[in-house]
Amino acid sequence: MTTPADGTPDLLGPDELAELAASVEWPDDWMRQATRERQATLAKPVGALGRLEDLSLWISAVQRASPPRPFARPRVVVFAGDHGVARSGVSAYPSEVTPLMVQAFLSGVAGVNALARLAGATVRVLDLSVDADLTGPGVPEDVTSHKVRRGSGSIDVEDAMTLEEASTALRAGMAIADEEVDSGADLLIAGDMGIGNTTPAAALVGTLTGANAAEVVGRGTGIDDRGWMRKCAAVRDAMRRGRPVLGDHVALLSRIGGADLAAMTGFLLQAAVRRTPVVLDGVISCACAVVAHDVAPRASLWWIAGSRSTEPAQKLALDRLALEPVVDMGLRLGEGTGALLALPLLQAAAATCAEMATLEELGGSH
């Protein structure tokens, strides 16, 4: 935690967040318009590339380039963290799976690794709040370089973390986005790993959209009806704890979020500040996106929805963000997999627009 010389905790205050929000620029509408005009001249019937054409306009606007370029350095950052609420029977799997999956990401054998290889993206995994000690031989130091705490509190009955830790986690996420953009990433994806994390995600979406627990709670890793009812009760209790601090984003994340989710929120915000596009993934990244959008409404113009999740909270989140997923394949994995599934379609949108001749260049007209 960063603490100023006088010893007071370095809280991320509303003024700093408002300043951050004000620094988010608009994507470039001139480039969007230039690409719209180009699409109308390419060697195809007008509109024949369907939604790829819409995607090419967004890519142009966020790249400030017309025609758009395929992304050269797409990067996934997986935010790993455990959640005390998992002890209340809200997940089909135990928290011990979280550190195992971190090892799997590092070994390159998880779903996110396979899809990243296919899509030409690289993967970085960070332990923000895994309830295990991941330092030691075989684990690169980078993995724990932004660790905030071991596990987050059980949000139905206690705070996920302190206000200081929430501030630290948000700042960590911003620093991570800076690190990635400074290292050359031109497209970012926020992946998640943490047993129980669909519970705080649902609670955040429910609190910010005004929906009730039954409307936001899904099956997560595959809980049965009794598990779903336990999860509804946990989310209802968490939302009761979150509602009084609606509007204070640091307090909201400290009460009913988690260090991993707070970091992801900071990451999404800073990506927008750095004019770097993001493909959102499943319910976790979309829940964080709703928090980040509440801080900085313009930030969502820098994001696109990769994949429809089966989690109901993701639908409410995307409605709030006015985003329509690129693919709908019934995914419910997270890790960044849904975003990676959409990435080849984004590349297709950029490549067709950049590489196709115009009808006029072929000697024709229409």
Ligand SMILES: Cc1cc2ncn([C@H]3O[C@H](COP(=O)(O)O)[C@@H](O)[C@H]3O)c2cc1C
């Ligand atoms: C082996 C395994 C790999 C995963 N990869 C992502 N998740 C996903 O499922 C979890 C969230 O669902 P819930 O809230 O129901 O626990 C998170 O770890 C999320 O990343 C996984 C879950 C498991 C079991």
Ligand SMILES: O=C(O)c1cccnc1
């Ligand atoms: O929507 C997701 O990404 C998701 C759904 C269930 C479990 N983990 C992640």
